[in-house]
Amino acid sequence: FxxxxxxxxxxxxxxxxxxxxxxxxxxxxxxxxFPVGVLGALLLFAGIELAMAARDMNTKGDAFVMLVCTAVSLGSNAAIGFVAGIVLYLVLWMRNYGRVKPSASGR
Incomplete structure (x- = not known):
């Protein structure tokens, strides 16, 4: 679906x-x-559906970015939260970029 x-x-x-x-x-x-109650119910279910995206988080870093983005969005507005999430993701990505994962061959 x-x-x-x-x-x-x-x-x-x-x-x-x-x-x-x-x-x-x-x-x-x-x-x-539209009645405010209907819009509120739609917003509630949309929020639940978005929160279920947390199930797809692979690392703690991903979850941290999501939580910071949510907190900043609630504290200010969605645009600033979006920018904060992107900046934090890039900072974490650059921090991890230098780390080399060992290969299966041991080299």
């Missing part, structure tokens, strides 16, 4: 962008008619 590649996410983003550009302010009127 659902998309199998990143292309469907790109198509969804393009569709939402076009919808916002075409409908403009009338879309805001439609959104204002």
């Amino acid at each position: 659902g998309g199998r590649s990143g292309g469907c996410v790109a198509l969804l983003g393009i569709a939402k962008l076009l919808l916002g550009l075409v409908l403009g302010s009338s879309l805001i009127g439609i959104m204002e008619k």
